[in-house]
Amino acid sequence: MSKGLKADLAKCTGCQLCALVCSGTHVGKFNPSESRISVEDVFPEPGEFKLSYCTHCDEHPCVESCPVEAIKLNEGLGTYYVDKEACTGCGACVEACPYNGCWMDPSGAYAIKCDLCEGNPQCVEVCPKGVLKR
Amino acid sequence: MMADGYTGKILRVDLTSEKITTDNLNREWAKQFLGGKGLGARYLFEELKPGVDAMSPDNILSIWTGPAAGTMVPLTSRFVVVTKSPLTGTFLDSYAGGFLAPEIKYSGFDGIIIKGKAKKPVYLWITDSKAELRDAKNLWGKDTYKTEELVRKEVGHKYARVASIGPAGEKLGLISSVTADLTRNAGRGGTGAVFGSKNLKAVAAKGTMGVEVDNMDEFVKMAKEMILKDVVENPDHAGMITDGTPIIVDMSQNAALLPTKNWSSGEWEGSAGINSDALKSRVLVRKKACFDCAIACGSWSKVKKGLFKGATTEGPEYETLGMCGSNCGIKNIEAVVKFAEDCDRLGLDTISSGNVTGLAIDLYERGVLTKKDTGGLELKWGNEEAYGKMPAMIANRQHIGAVLADGAKRAAKKIGKGAEKLVVESKGLEYPAYDPRGTIGMALAYATSDRGACHMRAWPVAADAYGSGDPWSPEGKAAICVEDQTRTSVKWSFIFCDFYSVNFANMAKYYTAVTGAKSSEEHMREIGKRIWNLTRAFNVREGFARNDDNLPERMEKDPLSSGKTKGKSVPRVDFERMLEEYYKLWGWDAQGRPTKKALEEAGLKDIVPKLSYLK
Ligand code: SF4
Numbered sequence: 001m002s003k004g005l006k007a008d009l010a011k012c013t014g015c016q017l018c019a020l021v022c023s024g025t026h027v028g029k030f031n032p033s034e035s036r037i038s039v040e041d042v043f044p045e046p047g048e049f050k051l052s053y054c055t056h057c058d059e060h061p062c063v064e065s066c067p068v069e070a071i072k073l074n075e076g077l078g079t080y081y082v083d084k085e086a087c088t089g090c091g092a093c094v095e096a097c098p099y100n101g102c103w104m105d106p107s108g109a110y111a112i113k114c115d116l117c118e119g120n121p122q123c124v125e126v127c128p129k130g131v132l133k134r
Numbered sequence: 135m136m137a138d139g140y141t142g143k144i145l146r147v148d149l150t151s152e153k154i155t156t157d158n159l160n161r162e163w164a165k166q167f168l169g170g171k172g173l174g175a176r177y178l179f180e181e182l183k184p185g186v187d188a189m190s191p192d193n194i195l196s197i198w199t200g201p202a203a204g205t206m207v208p209l210t211s212r213f214v215v216v217t218k219s220p221l222t223g224t225f226l227d228s229y230a231g232g233f234l235a236p237e238i239k240y241s242g243f244d245g246i247i248i249k250g251k252a253k254k255p256v257y258l259w260i261t262d263s264k265a266e267l268r269d270a271k272n273l274w275g276k277d278t279y280k281t282e283e284l285v286r287k288e289v290g291h292k293y294a295r296v297a298s299i300g301p302a303g304e305k306l307g308l309i310s311s312v313t314a315d316l317t318r319n320a321g322r323g324g325t326g327a328v329f330g331s332k333n334l335k336a337v338a339a340k341g342t343m344g345v346e347v348d349n350m351d352e353f354v355k356m357a358k359e360m361i362l363k364d365v366v367e368n369p370d371h372a373g374m375i376t377d378g379t380p381i382i383v384d385m386s387q388n389a390a391l392l393p394t395k396n397w398s399s400g401e402w403e404g405s406a407g408i409n410s411d412a413l414k415s416r417v418l419v420r421k422k423a424c425f426d427c428a429i430a431c432g433s434w435s436k437v438k439k440g441l442f443k444g445a446t447t448e449g450p451e452y453e454t455l456g457m458c459g460s461n462c463g464i465k466n467i468e469a470v471v472k473f474a475e476d477c478d479r480l481g482l483d484t485i486s487s488g489n490v491t492g493l494a495i496d497l498y499e500r501g502v503l504t505k506k507d508t509g510g511l512e513l514k515w516g517n518e519e520a521y522g523k524m525p526a527m528i529a530n531r532q533h534i535g536a537v538l539a540d541g542a543k544r545a546a547k548k549i550g551k552g553a554e555k556l557v558v559e560s561k562g563l564e565y566p567a568y569d570p571r572g573t574i575g576m577a578l579a580y581a582t583s584d585r586g587a588c589h590m591r592a593w594p595v596a597a598d599a600y601g602s603g604d605p606w607s608p609e610g611k612a613a614i615c616v617e618d619q620t621r622t623s624v625k626w627s628f629i630f631c632d633f634y635s636v637n638f639a640n641m642a643k644y645y646t647a648v649t650g651a652k653s654s655e656e657h658m659r660e661i662g663k664r665i666w667n668l669t670r671a672f673n674v675r676e677g678f679a680r681n682d683d684n685l686p687e688r689m690e691k692d693p694l695s696s697g698k699t700k701g702k703s704v705p706r707v708d709f710e711r712m713l714e715e716y717y718k719l720w721g722w723d724a725q726g727r728p729t730k731k732a733l734e735e736a737g738l739k740d741i742v743p744k745l746s747y748l749k
C-alpha cells in the first residue's frame with residue numbers, strides 16, 4: 001500500500017486551496033508553482049480536474065534514480081523526501097516517477113515533492129470538499 | 135518587496151507608442167482605496183480627462199487585482215476592468231473570477247493601465263515582471279475559446295490565463311464583454327468594445343513569483359479557520375454550495391419578480407424548466423470553483439440531447455436564466471445553456487443580450503420587426519431555434535443584430551415605433567433580473583448604481599421580497615442602499631466574490647492578516663464611503679445629474695400582469711421619496727452631487743479642486 005494522499009477526484013472543484021496552503025507552509029509564499037500538489041483544470045473537454053502529487057509509492061523509483069542520494073527516508077513516516085540542500089537539480093527523479101509525482105521548483109535548482117507535512121498534510125485539512133485523505 | 139499582499143508595481147502600457155513601463159504603486163492610494171474598484175477609480179479619476187469619448191484612444195482601460203488576490207483569503211481571486219463605459223458614459227467596473235487575477239499578482243503586478251490604440255490587433259502577455267505586446271493577427275475573428283487555446287500555445291504555457299474579446303468586442307458592440315477562463319465575464323457596460331476600440335484582443339498572464347503576506351504562520355492558521363467557519367459552515371452560503379445562483383429562479387418566481395417575456399410579467403409558466411432542479415437533473419456535469427474558492431458555486435453543464443446537444447457552459451447563472459430564459463420566453467434550460475455558451479464564445483454580456491433579445495422578440499410579436507429585420511427568422515416567443523441564433527446575429531451585427539449590439543436603449547431609439555417605451559434601463563445599462571415592481575427598493579438600487587442599472591451595488595430585494603420586509607414600501611430602502619453600497623465598495627476593492635457574505639469586521643480581520651496594518655469595522659466603512667463618493671464624483675464630473683438616476687417609464691406606468699405582483703408598479707412619488715432620502719443619507723445636494731463637506735469627510739479633499747460644480 002502506498003502511503004501517500006488519496007483523492008476522490010469526483011468531488012474536486014479545482015479551487016487550488018490545497019496548492020495555496022502547500023506553498024504557504026513550505027516556502028512562506030502563496031505560489032501554486034512552488035506547491036507540492038498540482039491542480040489542473042481541463043475544460044471545456046473533457047471537463048475534469050487532475051491532481052498530481054507524490055503517491056509515496058512502494059517502488060519509489062525516484063529514490064533509486066537519484067545520483068546523489070538526495071531523496072531520503074523520513075524514518076518516522078516511512079516515506080521519502082527531497083533534501084533540498086543535497087539535490088543538484090538534475091531532474092532524474094522527475095523522469096523516473098511514473099505518477100508525475102515530483103517536479104522541478106520554478107527556479108530549476110531542485111526537485112520538489114510531497115513530504116506529507118510531517119504527518120499532518122495541510123491540504124487534507126484545508127480542502128473544503130473532502131477530496132483529499134491521508 | 136514588502137510582505138503585505140501588494141506587489142507594489144503597476145504595469146503601464148501605451149498601445150500607440152508600444153511602450154511598456156513599470157511604475158511603483160501609489161502606496162498612499164492603496165491605503166485609502168485598497169485595490170480593485172477603489173484603486174482603479176482613483177487612478178481613473180486622476181488620469182482620465184473628463185468628457186473623452188469612451189471609444190477613443192484617449193479612454194483609459196485598466197485591470198486591477200486586490201491586496202488579497204493570490205493569497206488564501208477565500209474568494210478573492212477576481213480581477214476588475216475599470217474604464218469609462220461606452221454604453222453608459224459612466225465610471226465602469228466589471229468583474230470576473232476564474233484564474234487570471236492571481237497570475238497577474240504572481241507576475242508581480244497589482245494593476246495594469248492601458249492607454250492609446252494599437253495600429254493593428256495585439257495582445258498583452260505578462261510573465262514574471264515582464265510584459266510584451268504580441269501580434270494578434272491570427273487571433274482576430276476567433277471566438278474566446280479558440281483565442282485562449284491559441285494564446286496558451288503561442289506563449290508556451292499550458293496554464294497561462296487569458297482574458298479576451300470575441301467578435302462582439304472586435305465589432306465594437308456596446309454590450310460586449312471580456313471573457314476569461316472560457317466562462318467568466320467582466321460582462322457589463324461594454325468592456326469588450328473598449329478592448330476592441332484599442333485593437334487589444336487579449337491579456338494573458340502566468341506568474342511564478344508568488345505573493346507574500348505579513349505573517350505566514352498566523353495567516354495560515356487564521357485562513358484555515360475562516361474557510362471552515364465563515365465560508366463552508368456559514369449558513370448564508372448553504373444554497374450557494376448546493377445549488378449556486380440558479381436557486382434564485384424559484385425565489386424570484388415565488389415573489390413574482392422574475393423578468394418574463396420582455397418585462398411583462400413577474401411569473402413564468404416555464405420556470406420549472408429553467409430552475410436549479412432542471413439544471414441539476416438535466417444538464418449538470420460537475421461543480422466548479424474559481425481559484426481560492428471554498429464555495430464552488432459554478433455548475434459545469436452539458437446538453438445531452440435535442441437541438442442543442444453538446445452545448446456546454448459554466449452555469450447558466452441566475453442572471454442568464456432570468457434574462458436569457460424567462461425574459462425571452464424560454465422554457466428549457468438546454469436552450470439557455472446554448473445561448474450562454476454562444477455569449478461566452480462571442481464575448482457578449484448575457485444580461486444585456488437577454489434584454490435585447492427579449493425586446494426583439496416582443497417587437498417581432500407586435501409586428502414592429504418583421505422577417506426582413508431578422509434575416510428570415512420567425513422570432514416568436516418559444517421558438518428556440520430562432521432564439522439560439524440571436525447571439526451570433528448580435529455579435530456579428532447582422533440584420534437587426536446591427537442595432538441590438540449597442541444595447542436596448544440605442545436599439546429602441548433606432549427602431550422607433552414605440553420601441554423606446556418597452557426598454558428597461560438606467561443610464562443606458564439594461565436592468566438585471568429583479569423586477570422592481572416586485573421589490574421597489576431595487577428601482578433605487580438600479581437608479582443610483584454608479585455604472586448604471588446593477589444588482590451588485592445594493593440588493594434590497596434580500597430583505598423584502600426574499601425576506602420578511604414589505605417589498606412595496608419605500609420605508610428604509612434608502613438606508614439599505616447606502617449600507618450595501620458602502621459594503622460592496624469595500625468588497626469590490628479586496629476583490630471578494632459577491633457570494634461570500636463577508637461582513638465589515640471580517641474584512642478588517644483579513645486586511646490586517648494580509649497587510650499587517652491595523653484595521654477595524656469603522657476603518658473598512660470609511661474606505662467604502664470614500665470609494666462610493668469618488669465614483670459618484672467621477673460621474674458628476676462627466677455630466678451626470680439627478681435626472682440620470684432614473685426610473686424607466688415602464689416601471690411606473692406599466693403594471694405587472696400576474697400573480698402576487700399583478701397590477702403592481704413603482705409609484706413615482708415613492709421613487710422620488712426614496713431618492714431624496716438617499717441623497718440626504720449620503721450628505722449630497724438635491725441634484726445628487728457630493729458636497730464639499732461630504733467629500734472632505736470621506737477623505738477626498740484632494741479631488742475637490744477638480745470638480746467644477748464646487749467652484
Ligand atoms: S515521487 Fe513518484 S516515484 Fe517517488 S515515491 Fe513519489 S510517486 Fe513514487
Ligand code: SF4
Pocket residue numbers: 011012013014015016017018019039051126127128129130131132
Ligand atoms: S482543495 Fe480540494 S477541491 Fe480544491 S483543488 Fe484541492 S483537492 Fe480539489
